[in-house]
Amino acid sequence: MLDIADELNRWVEQGRDFAVATVVAVGGSAPRQPGAALAVDSEGTAIGSVSGGCVEGAVYELCQQALEDGETVLERFGYSDDDAFAVGLTCGGIIDILVTPVRADSAARPVLAAALAAACAGDAAAVARVTSGPAELLGRALLVRTADPAGSYEGSLGGHPELDRTVAGEARALLDAGRTATVEIGADGSRCGQPLVVLVESSVPPPRMIVFGAIDFASALVRMGKFLGYHVTVCDARPVFATPTRFPDADEIVVDWPHRYLERTEVDGRTVLCVLTHDAKFDVPLLRLALRLPVAYVGAMGSRRTHEDRNVRLREVGVTELELARLRSPIGLDLGARTPEETALSIAAEIVANRRGGSGVSLTGAHTPIHHDGSREVSGRIGSVA
16 A cells, blocks of 8 residues: 555645455465555555456445445455456456545544555554454554554554554554564454454655765666666765766765765665776775675676685675675676666666565576565565565
8 A cells, every 4th residue: 555655645745545455465476565555545546456357347336335435455466267257357456445435433443544644754653453353343454653652553453452452563563673464363363363463564764875986877776766766866076076966866865985974874684886987996995894784785886807806805805705795796697788878777677686685687587486485585565565
């Protein structure tokens, strides 16, 4: 649901009634992951997607029905080729869809409205909704925020304070990791006599991409980083090159020595660092620091000869073999890239493969999953599913 927060928040502000269909569980080669959503308002306007087109028509009708009767429903869609007119996923996967009416009289509307507003504001927040359990709890929601005192939450899953506290704790843990996931709570823990499954959707600020080196390849990489949903910073010690005119798509341009900037800026486990300076006086102090930080990715541009020389210099300043093993150099996947745009694509492909656990090999002839269940790092609001 939070993947279409901007549009849904506008609907809330305009007082529209709508129903939102959210992917809450997947199996096999499903096209969308938990958290993906499609919404339909009372005028029939639809936004978002839950399957890339396979079952959108049926889900649209479910949303219209939910708006009419005010009932939350859980529907499963799987593969079906026995009947040419049957609704199913051509990819062979299975998806469970939770359809929740968000009407003026809906108990969950205030909580969902607050979650959407937080996502649009770039605030870290997680909304938890019951996706399996007693019918009267289905679709009930609560919200946690990192800015709130530990243990606090908004909303309720149905009048069981201990259940609310349990789910709020699970939601806060997933929010701290920036993950969207389902949580199973046993009958004892649920305090309602039945097991529950809860979907927790996390909304966190976009992950950072810091590009060091204001060169033409950097300009293409900035555009690619923005396309992937990163908050992109360009850093270079040379003010004549690090300018808004050269990097109009960058969120931030910093004129400073790269290692000095990295020392004072905030990074986390989702941050990617792309070192395009390929100049030892910049690279060595920068990489010495970067390889010791808990970031998702560190890549450095340069020929294989530059790479070998750089590694020698890094060892001389105390970088260990274990730290060197983290360095992606020469940066990017082997695409045969030559232009700045092709090189940016190769770097972006390596970043995605590193994040999702992909091998980077061609899918043709390979017996590897197309979609990977796990994620080595977590993205921002869009694509935040682990």
